[in-house]
Amino acid sequence: MKTKKRITIYDIAEKLNITASSVSRALNNSNHVNEATKNLVLKTAAELNYKRNVLASNLRMGKTKTIGVVVPRINQNFFSNVIAGIEDATYQKGYNLIICQSNESRDKEIKCINTLMNQHVDCIVISVSVESDDHSHLKNVLDQGVQLIQFDRVADELETLKVINDNEQASMEAVTHLIEQGYKRIALLEGPQNLNIFRQRKTGYLKALKNFNLPVISELVIENAWTKELGAAATRKLLSLPEPPDAIFASTSDFSALGVLDVAHAMHIKVPSELGILGYANEPFTELTTPSITTIDQFSVNMGKTIANLYFEEMENKEVVVTPKVISIKPELIIRASTRKKR
Amino acid sequence: MKTKKRITIYDIAEKLNITASSVSRALNNSNHVNEATKNLVLKTAAELNYKRNVLASNLRMGKTKTIGVVVPRINQNFFSNVIAGIEDATYQKGYNLIICQSNESRDKEIKCINTLMNQHVDCIVISVSVESDDHSHLKNVLDQGVQLIQFDRVADELETLKVINDNEQASMEAVTHLIEQGYKRIALLEGPQNLNIFRQRKTGYLKALKNFNLPVISELVIENAWTKELGAAATRKLLSLPEPPDAIFASTSDFSALGVLDVAHAMHIKVPSELGILGYANEPFTELTTPSITTIDQFSVNMGKTIANLYFEEMENKEVVVTPKVISIKPELIIRASTRKKR
DNA sequence: TTTGGAATGGCAATCGATTGCATGAATTTA
DNA sequence: TAAATTCATGCAATCGATTGCCATTCCAAA
Structure with missing residues (x-):
């Protein structure tokens, strides 16, 4: 490890017979240096392959x-x-x-x-x-x-x-889309409600239902179903209801939507004719599943x-x-x- | 923005009527300080909510x-x-x-x-x-x-x-698997050969063929097919050959394997019976496609x-x-x- | 000729932490 | 009791860059 000593402003100063202050000013393009010396410093700095020591600079300046x-x-x-x-x-x-x-x-x-x-x-x-x-x-x-x-x-x-x-708006549009496609009993997989994004998505869901005068069916709203596994579990529960949903909005993520899809496949339930599935986040895989999953892109x-x-x-x-x-x-x-x- | 001044070792030193050197030694657990003062310093540092200024430390120590x-x-x-x-x-x-x-x-x-x-x-x-x-x-x-x-x-x-x-080994195992499954004309989508990983994967492919005394058919080896689009293009070319391959090893990535799959679907070629597809990298989507894609996990x-x-x-x-x-x-x-x- | 001001550039302090060397006190050994 | 150690701490330099303040020079205006 032959760590050659790094060039500092003092090296430049010494070579040009000026002080480090002037070198610093030149390098920072201050107007307190003569144009000629500024150019000289810049030239020498380039020649010596000078690199500002950001550690020192950061310390002095207090920003990084x-x-x-x-x-x-x-x-x-x-x-x-x-x-x-x-x-x-x-x-x-x-x-x-x-x-x-x-x-x-x-x-x-x-x-x-x-x-x-x-x-x-x-x-x-x-x-x-x-x-x-x-x-x-x-x-x-x-x-x-x-x-x-x-x-x-x-x-x-x-x-x-x-x-x-705008989670609320997106969620509302998503549910509206489901309604317009003819789905009537739309379940919601919701995420931890301490996170506002999940609250907003729920609000969007509720608003969409309200806009179409659809009732909110509490047994169709499943708390905390935000992973693939939890989504799958929720789906099993939902589909075994006396009156199961005809669509599931996995408002938490595409992963939970994937869990929904897996269970639907396993139970031989046809998607989208018997069950609509809608995810969130536009994960790359959503266009690769069979069927591909409707979702929301967040840019x-x-x-x-x-x-x-x-x-x-x-x-x-x-x-x-x-x-x-x-x-x-x-x-x-x-x-x-x-x-x-x-x- | 009420930026209260940060506590430094000097503040601690002043409060305890010692010098910053001792404070520094205490904080760095040097054995050049009395146990009693060390504890005192540590206690005061905690009380004053002292945080070491890493900028200063980095500058002095030359490491970050x-x-x-x-x-x-x-x-x-x-x-x-x-x-x-x-x-x-x-x-x-x-x-x-x-x-x-x-x-x-x-x-x-x-x-x-x-x-x-x-x-x-x-x-x-x-x-x-x-x-x-x-x-x-x-x-x-x-x-x-x-x-x-x-x-x-x-x-x-x-x-x-x-x-x-171990790209070569993995590649060899992959191709061996294809051969053992009964595929006979195995194409290779190779990546830019200036990258050694792609060279190694090619070597693995060649070795596997050799092990089974299969000929290397040069028209089945496609250069530079390392994106989804390039993989698709390569596949179109391969499948329109007089004697098309019965398997394609997309040694570059799962994305190019995906391109292969897309083209196979579009051309109504059955996977895996008419065409085997093998990717690389175990991207999450590979288990979600229809059919799911055989691939190589890199941990x-x-x-x-x-x-x-x-x-x-x-x-x-x-x-x-x-x-x-x-x-x-x-x-x-x-x-x-x-x-x-x-x- | 004098005065005022602009233009340059040097001096020295500063940003905090670290550390080699020196000092002095306390303790041990001869 | 004197000499030799050990231990704890202080002093001051250092890591490089930045900058307020002061000193000098030079030119222009009065």
Whole structure:
């Protein structure tokens, strides 16, 4: 390991017989240096292959051009897409990304936040874990003066920048679609209601029913069916009711919709003629199942880019105190075979 | 933004009427402090909610407890799984992860490496982009004394730590399986041959044919068919041959296998009876297609953990100059419907 | 000729934590 | 009792970059 000593501004200064101050000013394009020396410094810096020591710079400046991202799971399609979007946009501005996963655990989430704060990130982007009810750790971030942007799963009560989907609207459109296809007894698989996205989706479901004067049948609303397994279990229960549903809206995820489909297959129930299935998130696999699954696309990569750009905008007019900004992205219903009852 | 000033070791020192040196020693559990003062410092630090300024520490120490990861695409299942695995293992050791994506571009890859080097990461983990033939930018990393770990797609000629899959073996097993199922004219969709993983998979294919004394039919080997679209195009070409293949090994990815399947469906060719299909990577969707696709699992999350642990091992015995270590993970053939010709 | 101001650039402190060396006290050994 | 150790702590430099303040030079206006 022959670690040759890195070139510093002092090396440049020495070579040019000036002080480090001037070198620094030249490199930062300050107008407190002569144009000639500025060029000289730039030229020498290039020659010596000088690289600014960001560690020193960060310490001095108190900022790191780094954004911390906390998601429940990195390897979940929606989240990895959002991250890809963020990376794409931040990269262009010379920002770095530190990624943490909370594994849906409140404890780990808190630790992630602490780590990121210790790293002095300039901004934290988070989609909260399912366990996180109390958001004091997020409040801390704000108190420390660090920018906080929530996305997708957000804590409503915290006044932060937010980038969300219009879950209610999407859900309403989805259920409306089911009704228009002629489904009459529509079941809802709902997610943990402490997360607002799942509450909103439920609201959309209820509103759609109301719009068409359909009754809300409580036995058709299943709590906490947000994994493939839970979705399957819920479906078994639903389909063995005296009056089973003729459609199931897995408002939690495409994975639970997949559980529904599996059970339907196993019970030889025809989809979509006997049972309509609708998922959420437009996971890649939804167009590959037989039948393909109708679902809702959240424009996840785009969401990531929006988050990044929101941050940069805020940075630019940081003096102006804006009311907490919320950007809502309208998701799109992707109609596929699993709900095409009418031909 | 009421940024209360952070507590530093000087604040603790002042409060206890000692110097910052002693505080630092106490916090670092040095044995150059009295046990009593050490405890006192620890207690006061906790009371004042002291957090070490890692920026300052990093500058002084010249290391950052940060690992940089460069992958072609964050939101590709294999890579996001590997990242998840790395995160999981590094998190426990208090390390951070900076993630970059090269987007399969050599230019971007170089920029990523530079960024990470500027950030003084302790280690760079990379799976090279398809465009990267010349690896001088990686050599640079080594020259600067930064640990470099390659995985999956590796530059053979660079003497670094490597974590790879035994592609040749896996490929051979896959083709052997096809032969044993009774397929006789087995086509190969191969990837860009500048990447060693694709060369190895081809070698495996050739070896399997040889083992069974089957001829290599050059028109059944299609170059550069590594996306869904290219896989589909290749399939159309193959199936319109005077003597078409009875099986296609999409050695590049499950996506190209998906392209094969699509074309087979469109041409009303029965899978697996008339055409066997075999993919690579065990993407989640492969068990959801009709028929489900036989593929090769790479234990991606586990691969990530292996990478992280390899780094930590190396750290511990850094004095010992070990010959560049290569860890090869044996992938597993997942046999599904798309190749079950015999019943 | 004098004065005022702009343009340059140097000095030194600062951002916090770490650490080699020195000092002085306490303890042990001869 | 004197010399030799050990132990605890302080001092000051260091890691590089940044920046407020001051000093000098030079030119233009009065």
